[in-house]
Every structure is written in C-alpha cells, then in structure tokens.
Amino acid sequence: MIRVNVFFILVVLCGFNAAVVKADLTFVVTDYVEDAIPIAVVPFQWKGKGQLPGDMAKVIDSDLSRSGQFKSMSRNKMSSKPHSPSDVQFAQWKRQGMDYLVIGSITPKEASRYSIRFYLYDVIKKTQVAAYTLPIHRRVFRKAAHRISDIIYQKITGEKGAFDTRIAYVTVEKRKKRRLYRLKIADSDGHNPKTMITKSNSILSPAWSPKGDKIAYVSFETRRPRIYIQEVATGKRTRLPSFKGINSAPSWSPDGRKLAVVLSYGKNPDIYIYDLRSRKFKRITRHYGIDTEPTWTPDGKSIVFTSDRGGSPQIYEVAATGGRAKRVSFEGSYNARPRVSPDSRKIVMVHRDRGSKKFQISVLDRETRSTLVLTSGALDESPSFSPNGRMIIYSTAGTRSRNILAAVSIDGLVHQRLAVQRGSVREPAWSPFSRR
C-alpha cells in the first residue's frame, strides 16, 4: 500500500466573520493518496460593498484537500488571482504544477441573496470543464460552497461528491459524577453543529432516514433502551411502541417506510421489521442466540445483521421477508455491526482477526468474501459509509479514555481524524445525499 504520511492541519475556522458558528469537530488529514490531484482554488472575487460574506474558496479548498484525493495550492504561491475567464493564463498554472484551476466571483442580490459564478479549468488540456451560476441565500453560504465542491469533485473524479452532507454523532461529557449525552448533527466538515437532544442517559445508534429528514436512535432516558424518531428540521420526537427488554438498533429501509429493529421481550434479541404506516412488527429472525445490528441492502430485499449463532459474532444475511439466514463472514473471530456499501458490493464491519486483540474496521467483499482491514486502532467501531461509498466514518479510542471520530477511504489509503473540542464523541452516522 503506497501512502504518504503527512501531518496536514486544516484550520477551517479562520477568515470568517462573527456570524460563523464554531465547529465541534476539526479535521486532521493524516494520510492522503500519493497521486493526489494538484488543484488551485483562487479566492473568489467579492463584487459587493463592505465585508465579504465568507471565504467560499477556502471552504471548497478545505473540502477537496480533506478528501485526500486533492492537493491544493497555497494562496501565497499564486502569482496571479484571476476572477474571470479572460484573466486565466494556463501556462502560469501549468508551470506551477497544477492540473486544475477554480476561479469565481460573488455578486450581491436583493434580500440577502447572492449570485455565485464559478469556473473549473483543466490546465493541461487548456479547457473549461465546468461553469456554473448559483443563486443562493446568505444563510446557505457554506452549503453552497460544499455543493460547488461536489460539482468539482464529480467533474474531475467521475464520482459523486459527498461534501454537502451531514454527520450525526453522540457526544459524552463528564460533569462531576454525571455523564451528559448529546445527539448532534454537523455539516460533513464539522461546522454548524446542532444539538438534537441532551440526556443524562446513553444515546445509541443514530440512523438517518433515506430522505435525511429524520433520525431514529436509541435512548436510555427511561432507563430502558427505547427507539425514538426525531424530525431534523422541527425536533419533533415520537417513540416507537415499546416492549419489555431491548428495543434497539433501528435501521431504515431504503424506501423509508419501515425500520428494522431489535426486540428481545426480555427473552432473546431477534430482528423485527416495523412498518411505520401500519404500525405493526413482523418477526424476521428466530434464534436462541443474539441477533442484532440489522441493516438493509440498498435494494431493500435483504437484511444483513450480526449473530452469535455460530459461537462467535459473525455477519449473516436474511431475506427481508424472513426465512433462513446465511452466514456471510468467515474470516476472523469477531465480525459485527455491518453496513452495506451504496453499490451493494461491500460490507463494512467491526472485525477482529483470530489471535488478535484489536477490533478494527474492515471491509468484506460480498462476492470474493475477502476481508481488507482498513484501520489500525484497537477499539474501532460504528463504521458508517458516506453516501457515495468513498469514505467510512467510525469511532476510535483517543487519548485519556476518550473516543474520537476518524474516517478512512474504502481502499484504506486516505485517513482523517476528527478532533473534538471536549468530551468524547462516538456513534457517527453519515447522512444520505442532501436533496436539492
């Protein structure tokens, strides 16, 4: 595996006015691909009066660098800062080793609106790859920047970008002898953190609805694990019908109409499917062992889950209509918490090799059944795919018995760490693509 170890700290907070909300998580890219694409993102021209509404180019630059697939040019190395197509000198950028160039301008419009114009150039071919005008409202300034990053990413790599997405996670803070748990949502770069709920008992297993408008999760607020659904926009919350014992591990069906859940009735945990419209549960597995952590395949036809029916936790698959489960993981003494990749080809999970003491994030190829270990921590857990399947966010042990979040690319080449301001952070869940 070819890797370049670079300690590359992105200070995403600088250069903004007071209106910017402080980030909860700060990204540190620890490894990026050796053949990262060189790109120059020139600061956008502000055509209005007074203060700039924000440094859009900086947000874009940070997004692209954070992906590990791009290496951006620092501003003080730019010998010119063009804003319009007629000012672009390809020879200059080529000489400085750039493959791509981004320029743009921001024009103020009425009622706190702006018009963003940007161009993407292929410096080697001396051609314009993309030119867009985005009319936006001031309050979605950063979101617009992430959308531009998505466009650039897709034009260059051919893959959909996942910058304009969000991450849900749980923070744990110790206050004297009490612990405070918060379910939070932030932009994919850690900005704009928003608290969904604060409780003095554990919160587990946040899961985004396919439209990204709701989050299902488990809260121990009644001192028993119970499943709740909360609307992201309004904060409105409902609780699923609850039973004795465990009510846990919610996972939305791809059509958003059902939730796969775990119920134990105080006897034995099995997988059930809850129909949100008919409000009925249908039993999917029936085994005296532990069946838990259900997740759907993207076609909605199967449920992939963890079971210890074979003596140790392993990954199994069963039709969403029920029936006999088949085992899908064979390597390692512990495989749990599966998530299927958006292209259906892979399963990411928590894996422990035979004879090893480490729990690491691994990816299982559903066809070849081979397992690739992606991380090197000892207590890595809760992997969640970015909606384009490129990155996996997970929780890992940090210093001073805190948990932090980290991300790794599906090929194991790009590594990021997300430093949290204070306390512990765990149970990350990457949102689906945002709806436009």
Added chain:
Amino acid sequence: MKIKSLTMILLAGTLAACSGTEEKPVDQNTPLPEVETVEDEAITAIPDDVDDGNAIDGGSDDLSFLEILDDPTSPLSNTTVYFGFDQHDVSGEYAPTLDAHAAFLMEHADLQVVLEGYADERGTPEYNLALGEKRAIAVRDYLQVLGVSANQIEMVSYGEENPVAEGHNEAAWAQNRRVKLAYSGR
C-alpha cells in the same frame, strides 16, 4: 407515594400478564418456523407512565432487613457476578453468592431485584447491549431454578454503557463484564 408505586407494580404486572408475548421455546431439531406477523393486539406496548423501570419498590415498610447486604461476612454482600469476554454463562464460583440471594429473595417474597447486565467496551455497542441482557437472563435463570418467583426479578441491559472502570485494559474490562443485583429500597 407508596400506594402509587404499588399500583404501578400491579399495573405493570397486569400488563405483562395480558400482553401475550409468551414465546414458545425453539426446538433446535425442528426447521425454523415460517415468519409470523406479530399483530399489535398480540403484543401490547407498555404505556409511557409505567415503562420507566422505576416502578419497582419494596412492598414492606421496614427495610432494615436489607442491612445484611452490607455485612461483609454475609455471602449476600457480594452483589456482582462477573463474566468472561463474550460469555454469558454463570461461573460455578458464584454458586454460594447466588444461592444466598435466591434464599434471601424467597424469604422476602415482596422484595424485588433488578439484574443489571453490562459488557466491556470491546466490540460493538448494540451487540454488547444484547450480551448484557443475555448475562442478566443467565443470572435470572439461575435464581428461578432455585425457586425465586419471576415477579421478583426485573432485568435491564446497559451493554457497554455506564462502565465502573474506565481504562482500556483487561483489568478495567474484567470489572465491567458483570451483572449487578440491585435491590429496590436501597
């Protein structure tokens, strides 16, 4: 207050009794049955107000008999059963402890105990939640075999949440893989 709690216990008990969730034990030799649809009527959800897990309270006014739980010379002073990694079978070494607790519970028929199941931080939170419940069930089964009434026992799993020891090492993990016998009224 007392009356209210008692009513709540009775209510919870009644609900459990009418809920009809009784599951037939699975015979390992027969093929897996067809998937059944569980109707809402078949499994009655427990309403919010009795679902707090706080509904348990001692039925007796004088709780001084519970002081024996603090007597280090009594086997009752040990209220924790520990487990091996990913294990949920009760080790033979806990027989004297659990025998004493079973006798104690049978002697005080209106006494309630909550079996809190826990796991260490290794592995996944949801699997550990299930494992914690398996451990609580193992202890419950042990107590029931000795004759303790099902009505006296409640179980809750916290999985890897609320660890008693916080380190990332075997010493801490061993302390966290446990079932705690928590008596009401204390």
